[in-house]
Amino acid sequence: MSLRHALLAALAQGEASGYELAKRFDVGVANFWSATPQQLYRDLERLEQDGLVSARVVEQSRRPNKRVFVLTAEGREELRAFGERPAKPPAMRDEFLVKLQAVDPERPEAILAAATERIGRSREKLAQYDQLRERMLAGRDEDQFLRESDQVGPYLTLMAGRMYEQTNIRWATTVLETLTNRHAEVPGTSG
Numbered sequence: 001m002s003l004r005h006a007l008l009a010a011l012a013q014g015e016a017s018g019y020e021l022a023k024r025f026d027v028g029v030a031n032f033w034s035a036t037p038q039q040l041y042r043d044l045e046r047l048e049q050d051g052l053v054s055a056r057v058v059e060q061s062r063r064p065n066k067r068v069f070v071l072t073a074e075g076r077e078e079l080r081a082f083g084e085r086p087a088k089p090p091a092m093r094d095e096f097l098v099k100l101q102a103v104d105p106e107r108p109e110a111i112l113a114a115a116t117e118r119i120g121r122s123r124e125k126l127a128q129y130d131q132l133r134e135r136m137l138a139g140r141d142e143d144q145f146l147r148e149s150d151q152v153g154p155y156l157t158l159m160a161g162r163m164y165e166q167t168n169i170r171w172a173t174t175v176l177e178t179l180t181n182r183h184a185e186v187p188g189t190s191g
Helices: 003-011 018-029 037-049 073-084 093-101 108-135 142-148 152-185
Strands: 055-060 066-073
Touching: 003 018, 003 037, 003 055, 003 066, 003 073, 018 037, 018 066, 037 055, 066 073, 073 093, 093 108, 108 142, 108 152, 142 152
Parallel strands: none
Antiparallel strands: 055 066
């Protein structure tokens, strides 16, 4: 998958400026695809050159004018064709896991700190996802939302992000408990 397909999927939710797309990415797509604003703008230009999106200028009275992007028919077709191709299996690449693989049970302090930091980041992300979920549901229960909404795909990807962060919290907590207990049992390391 490329960033271009993630952008096309974000634009399938409706027209948006580059800034609005960056916000959509930050809130709704970052759990499975990350990109810097510079990458987003660069790929938006390429999508426009390739005829997959079109842009129009929106004049604003108290702010600089902005360009708003929308999918073209070719962009919708590209997104449809992308959705029909088999997905590549995900590959996990996590620097923390490499460090954990090589942890010295007598000196786990750096790994313990990294696990604690990971839990904190996951809790922050989970709180953001929970806020987004509440906005998406807008007072409806989940079953009603899934029956009625046009935003089923974004909701399901949000649920994947929530579950990922919940799993991260549980797993990193296990890492902390295991290494803390192990460190306390190593002769000469307890306080």
